[in-house]
Amino acid sequence: MSTVPELRIIRDGSERVVAAGSTAGEVLEADGRTVIAARVDGELRDLAYPVREGERVEPVAIGSDDGRAIMRHSAAHVLAQAVQELFPDARLGIGPPVENGFYYDFDVAEPFTPDDLKRIEKRMREIVKQGQRFSRRAVSDEEAREELAREPYKLELIGLKGGAGSDDGADVEVGAGELTIYDNLDAKSGELRWKDLCRGPHLPTTRVIPAFKLMRSGGAYWRGSEKNPQLQRIYGTAWESRERQEEHLKLLEEAEKRDHRRLGAELDLFSFPPEIGSGLAVFHPKGGVVRRVMEDYSRRRHEAAGYEFVNTPHITKQSLFEVSGHLGWYKDDMFPPMEVDGGDYYLKPMNCPMHNLIFRARGRSYRELPLRLFEFGSVYRFEKSGVVHGLTRVRGMTQDDAHIYCTREQMVGEIKNLLGFVLDLLRDYGLDEFYLELSTRDDSEKFIGVAEDWAEATAALKEAADDSGLDLVDDPGGAAFYGPKISVQAKDAIGRTWQLSTIQVDFNQPKRFELEYQAADGSRQQPVMIHRALFGSIERFFGVLLEHYAGAMPPWLAPVQAVGIPIGDAHVPHLEKVAARLRERGIRVEVDASADRMQKKIRNAQKQKVPYMLLAGDDDVAKDAVSFRYRDGSQRNGVPIEEAVEEIVRAVESRIQV
Template sequence: MSDVRVIIQRDSEREERVVTTGTTAADLFPGERTVVAARVAGELKDLSYQVADGETVEPVEISSEDGLNILRHSTAHVMAQAVQELFPEAKLGIGPPVRDGFYYDFDVDRPFTPEDLKAVEKKMQEIQKRGQHFSRRVVTDEAAREELADEPYKLELIGLKGSASSEDGADVEVGGGELTIYDNLDAKTGELCWKDLCRGPHLPTTRTIPAFKLMRNASAYWRGSEKNKQLQRIYGTAWPSKDELKAHLDFLAEAEKRDHRKLGAELDLFSIPEQIGSGLAVFHPKGGIIRRVMEDYSRRRHEEEGYEFVYTPHATKGKLFETSGHLDWYADGMYPPMQLDEGVDYYLKPMNCPMHNLVFDARGRSYRELPLRLFEFGTVYRYEKSGVVHGLTRARGFTQDDAHIYCTKEQMAEELDRTLTFVLNLLRDYGLNDFYLELSTKDPEKFVGSDEVWEEATETLRAVAEKQGLELVADPGGAAFYGPKISVQAKDAIGRTWQMSTVQLDFNLPERFGLEYTAADGSKQQPVMIHRALFGSIERFFAVLLEHYAGAMPPWLAPVQAVGIPVGDAHVEYLREFAAEAKRKGLRVEVDASSDRMQKKIRNQQKQKVPFMIIVGDDDMSGGTVSFRYRDGSQENGIPRDQALEKLVDVVERRVQV
């Protein structure tokens, strides 16, 4: 055996080691049970990989992003083996890792039942305990077709090798280059237990899968196309420890309780009637109050910041979107055209910016008018596939709080800084405080304008983002076709990240629309355009806040800020007088004069998550006081009426949570 020199790389530390030929990646990390794979020359490898002279090898920990993907992909293979042991007729689709879990698609005679999933999970536990080895081998296309002759979907993937994209899922299993099959081998005899077409890598054995659980099943079209057969998909999750699995399941349970669709029905805020259509919501009176208060506060803050309000129609001739470039780059996200005039196509607008450009261009503009900040609550329409529509967070019709700012190049950096600061402060006013920023840069396959313009716009945005002192994360290729953007990513009360506001810098649409202003020297100059949506959409922001607060909106946003609870019928009129006085001060106060007992009234209002209950009995009536009951069940008695009203007004005006 000859010596082999390798470099062990751990973060910034490098260690040169001399080993013998045939040494595997596993041999380099003996006893390190959390190491599940290796990165060699930048590529992920199984621990069984034999290192070569001069290679740099990095350990891959199971808790890292790559390690979690390997764990979950390996668990997906165990699930597929379990399915085929229980349902031998099942044909295999694909089984990739996804965020927080994995799935596998199967062609079976009937949909899986909850009892089926329990049986599959039990069988997976048996396979896990067997300690089967994941063994990689390279095969030719011909050999793979022969071995997998009974798997039609795998045969299709083999035919796509080297040309498939991640959108159809094929390269999840195959990819370009060499073709590989992973065998699951019996730990004692080495006999083949199961196999799958896969590029890997995988964990060393099934026993190294620490914790998993199957979650649900659903239908999914093969390779995501509605033209293909519908398969049965099973979702699962896997984690490096049982404690982490439990924490994840607890998190999911809490998220389910906070689901805005569930809360929207329970609190009578909104609905998405089947008669109207998926992704098209109607707001009920209580939801309408929340939305109106959200919008009114936003309007006031925008007015204070120097924005001017505009209004534009819901539909336009297609020529406008030809000029903007949306028909070239965004047609898939637009509804089909309508022919309202002979030979003229009209479109529902998917965004407001082209119309705002027409407002700017309606008359001559002087440098003295800049920055010109145009703002609109503009309803737009996006043709979302039914599979991605999700309540208010992914809708087909929604209202953007859309602004477009036109300024000179000299004003650009200051205006961007002012805009981003305004955006973050307004989000904080609504109760979101934990942010990071994302910088989306040019998609090399989907952009208009010169590289030089993109470079200048990107670096300007980068400098503005860094000035906020927040974490800045790169999003390569994530920009719109006309310019780079900063996205504000906000974490909610249970740690989920939501993309909120976007700020986009655009040198290209002003050029495409021929926008000009008269400079101080009398010359005609092209303005810089800043696109800015603060909420993103009102509907989506409504949903985020509803889940963030678990339906218990802060008093200033609550549809009903206080409910009067009389101890008996004799106290109703006193409370009605209190409520009338509160309404004159702009408060939203109601009185529960129903025939229910007091305790039931309290339970009803707790379920409706009302911030305050104003309870009145004989002592309060005789003393001119009321008693406050808070959301947490605590109570404050004997508060003089005028002080109680002042307290309610103060809490609402300060926009605090109770």
């Protein structure tokens, strides 16, 4: 008989007998390089975790989402160790993994310079090469405070134990229950090299980090609040292989070329004058054209789908947002109030409370439902200065906002129709790869209403999502305070995902506003309210499209759809005649009659990403024709004017890309 104590665990779906004291790594026979952690009864653990009787143990590969997050978190620790070795007075903030990378915040006397980042990255590589071992140990509050006495931000996190939230990354430092510290130990001697407050898990050793790179540094407020000190944040990226990192860096390079802020300036579309304020855009004439075309097409589609157009003011009394609940749950994202006639008025952060008042303005019958109200409504949100980003994160925006009031019996069918309408319209703008995200409530106190209503609303959204055939990803806790939502996630031309349209089901706003309709049996019933933003905001969608197309908008959206380029001054009248024919057909066309040489005119049109260049010389004039030059540099000579006009009109009307 064996005298070695044994225990039973579950691996690969079957029961296994292992020696007592076995680690998760031993159970999994992990090499520590491809399998770098374990999931034990659903919880992520280090490979050094000693398994217990009856636990289910599963491998975590470095190339999985969880594996990458663990590896990036470990890279953040290496970054912090390198910084404190080079800058001994640096005090530690937090260092979580994030999408595609990691960061760490530091309190330092001076901002980091590019040369500093080079030194830090070099030291990180030395630490990685040393293969220092990550070792976890539990500590009491008193022990943690004693060991980290020189780290004021860590001491603050210890005081927050159990209440730290994932919104500021603090949950990677402390969690509910015991406190833990991770030691970085010398691979040979076991001597302590560095330590940090952290809940883990981590890689077995620093050597397991295959590829990383520091990207940039910048300011960040401690725990995301402008009331707190500003720290210096260093961002990095880390991947499971050098090949994957190279792919990511090339994607970043392409994304930089497509940055809508740069394209907006180069193409003279919009700007953010500092005299107006952060996050507040002005659209120039060419940008105004694109925006008008986007809105006009959307209006026509909404009219055809039975929507009714409304308009509401930009400000309102405080009491409206007290009734809706926004003042209680959304106040931090609203601009401060202004005093008018002895009372407080707010810039509206959303349109829904005002649409509720339109519904309530008179009696409603079931025969009117579903009632679909639509508005291009300007709203204002007090985004923190650190997150404002071009058109994709602004403080003043125009939402293509719809609110649908329907019966409970109509709810599921209406959501399905809405989702189909949304996806069709997004496809018309050139996006065609989607998945859905279902955001639901959790146990947070921010969510209002009864559980039964939430369950019914969530089930209706899920049924519509399943019916669409698209992949559905769960987002627990991501719902609005008044109801669950479906978000349409769209991939752009280089594979990045953008959250665009949202559909929210709301039983709570109708209750708070006491909305009613008369049912067929004469009783008074409460309608279901469905919130729907298609673009999200005009500004953000403009920025997304600009990056998706790299500025080369399809002909129907291009601010200038064709430009006439004469070989000489004598050919200008011929191109003006062609331009007049195009304008009669609704085409936005210009003739470049400047003193520039023809080749420079062509370069200018290419830089402005004009879809069609119409060249004309003596031969074209004689044949009553033009020569086509396309965006890709190809050319077709001697095209009869009528044929040229029809080609351009056909491309614009069919909304194709050229």
